[in-house]
Amino acid sequence: MSTKLKRHLTNVFIVAFLGLIFIDTYPGPGSAWKNLQNGVDPLLDFTGLWQGRWDLFAPDVDRQNHHIEVVAIHRDGERTVWRSPVWRDLSCFQTFVRIREVEFYDRIRQEWNSPAWPAFADYARRELIPPSETDSPIIEIELIEVIRPLADLRLPARQPPLPSRRSFYQQPLVP
């Protein structure tokens, strides 16, 4: 391949790469921009070059302090509960090595990840729920997001306050 052709191809690649990341990243005005984003989306998804959102605690930071509860409801009415870790109670090193769990329990509660809820409920029933004291079978699994209030806020918290518990998925089981 000649140097000139190589240079041309490199230029095309540079322009294409920069164009794609710009289109994918920035919110543009109007529906034409949205259509453009939708147009390049399949290519970015396929190649793994999609940018995602660099939200970094934005926009609503006070919604992010939470843990997940999985509640198993038994036929006799007993409830067995598993809670995801409260990261503040763990050491710096423990949080570091469990970073994927931090992310998972943050993401799983989001509405757009609802297709993953049945699989997680099933996993939680098999692996997370502690053994019950009775032999009564589990008839339902419930996934709950528990918003944890931020400690010692000097400034007024959100008004009205966020709900402290939100059940986001119930999985009835046939025993």
Added chain:
Amino acid sequence: MKPSSSSKWNEFFFTTVDARVYAALRIAIAVILAIHLSVLARNWLMWFSESGVLDRASARANIDDHTQSLFFWLNGSPTTLKLCLVLIAAQLVAFGIGLATRFNTICLFVWLVSLHHRNNLIWEGEDLLLRIVCFLLIFMPLSQHWSLDAVIRKRRDGVATPDSPPTAFVWPLRLLQLELSCLYLSAVIQKLSGEYWRNGTAIQYVIRLDDVSGHRVPLANLLDYDLIGYQLLTWSTVGFEIMLAFLIWVPQVRRPIIYLGIVFHLGIEFTMDLFLFQWLMILVLATHLVSPLSPGAAINPTKNP
């Protein structure tokens, strides 16, 4: 005479840099990837197997249709997955020592994309950046220095060590740097769409989040501030990001901006638990310290990428 846009373009993308920059980047990324993989390997089957938190059908349903993953095609048994882990680790070692470097870089990118798409619930912004970095590494001459490939080439071709270090085009590095600017700008746009970042109170919440604060320097105890203090911190965070997105391209202020940026990220690193995010940002930021060797070499670069 004013330089044409074409010559400015060439000067920006097609000047040369010391190729050791690329070798150093390869080694640093290999270390970051090794830590990533070690952490991921702890719960490998939990994240990626059929009996884990997300079976393949659910994973497929939870991500856009056009995404692809090797793990959608493989059988998903624990044995296969463990073999994949061993293979990724082996390719990472080969990448780190610079053996069959380009091939292993491509493979690592494919593995990374496959992992991201197989379970899209366990990644954060840092992982998105790492994936793009890995893609751009494919186009970098990573093995010209400090690599087994270079040793093998030298023995095979019997080339004596040149007096001056080999050079390479700067354009893949430029794309990486532009990606970083894009990231900062995107973070600013996201932040400014949130009420707390606009009214200047976001930092008081961030420093109290369970998963990212409280383990290191307890900022929440130290910053016993009133509204003005929090506003200064919040808006200066946004200010730093705007600065790092734009001013870093102004040659006259580039170095101070880079040093400020490094201090900014080290400050976050020592006060918050954000895994390796700050180190990756510092690494990419530090590539701005590399000066082009020969602006005039745009016409006759000594090495092709």
